[in-house]
């Protein structure tokens with residue numbers, strides 16, 4: 001391990017330069033204008049995996065963006081770790097809020113600022129460099145496979161079929177993922193659960209054309225007024241979601257489990273200060289940590305319609321639209337919740353309007369065990385490099401493919417992420433701490449070591 005760590009130390013600057021090159025390619029999966037950049041990014045990841053020492057590296061095309069695969073099989077009798085991550089990033093709007101351009105990585109306050117710096121290019125690159133360090137110092141203790149996709153931020157719709165079609169190739173003992181965050185740099189943690197997701201787009205149509213709001217206003221249903229009312233009615237005065245059956249499958253935690261969760265350090269005044277809000281908001285009877293970790297939610301992500309240009313235009317619009325996401329917790333099913341939403345949304349619409357619901361991508365929630373070898377190995381690895389045992393936490397975000405890995409490949413995942421909430425994932429000025437980048441590279445070889453040792457026992 002000494003050699004591996006000193007190799008990492010000697011090549012720190014080069015590792016960062018290579019990450020910068022990766023961050024400069026605008027791999028926005030949601031926007032078809034970046035199709036070629038997605039291929040360029042996949043090719044770059046391929047080249048770096050090859051240089052690091054991986055075999056059989058390929059860019060696998062899909063009906064969407066390509067998946068990069070590579071492996072190093074030392075001995076079929078040794079355990080195999082499958083590293084999953086994503087090279088695609090979220091869109092960068094609103095561009096004017098970025099201090100420096102999103103695809104021109106810059107260092108300020110010991111952080112790399114760029115879209116994808118943390119989510120997930122920075123975290124994926126830690127794995128490629130940790131692998132290189134193990135290869136170059138002859139210390140890789142087991143087999144490794146890499147699967148780095150380009151459609152996570154748009155729902156991984158082609159990765160599921162790819163997994164199903166390549167079960168043998170992807171066979172592994174554990175899936176290792178760095179795409180989540182920790183509590184703080186001096187409080188390491190490991191996510192042991194992720195929320196699922198149902199995502200829908202709705203439209204409300206009133207009259208067949210935009211109308212004069214004076215001539216018709218008051219006599220014809222306004223689709224924006226109606227949509228606002230329908231959305232508002234989907235939470236009651238306790239901020240419970242009113243869709244019938246919505247909570248039916250939710251696993252309620254025991255008092256002991258909730259007490260255990262409450263032990264994780266959380267500073268509510270720092271939280272409010274960071275967000276510049278006077279108070280938090282959410283479901284009555286639950287703490288902030290519980291509201292994001294173990295409770296489902298319904299949020300409008302975007303809403304539009306009518307006139308939003310300069311000045312005023314007195315118009316009664318014909319249509320209104322909204323994008324709505326629901327975060328799900330164990331044992332909720334994305335498919336079932338989407339159906340419950342659709343039925344309810346349609347049922348509460350007054351006869352004066354027509355509504356449509358279009359489901360987008362979704363994914364089921366996951367919980368990962370804490371009594372498994374992989375959790376133990378990740379916990380030991382972080383304890384070694386941070387000097388503190390990581391706290392198990394429940395992450396509020398979603399990585400929809402993780403539930404599918406378990407269902408289709410029968411393989412459990414371990415979520416050893418090194419980001420922080422303050423990294424601003426999906427926000428303007430996303431960043432990743434240099435501390436976190438290098439700490440990740442140092443911790444990963446320990447995971448491989450401990451996991452292999454534990455498997456042998």
Ligand code: BES
Nearest residue numbers: 119152153154155179180181395397398
């Ligand atoms: N890496 C995030 C998920 C995440 C972030 C989990 C922080 C836990 C802590 C991932 O890239 C992501 O953004 N997922 C999307 C889902 C997707 C279907 C768009 C999400 O959670 O919104």
Ligand code: MN
Nearest residue numbers: 119120152179
């Ligand atoms: Mn991610």
Ligand code: MN
Nearest residue numbers: 090119153425
């Ligand atoms: Mn993301």
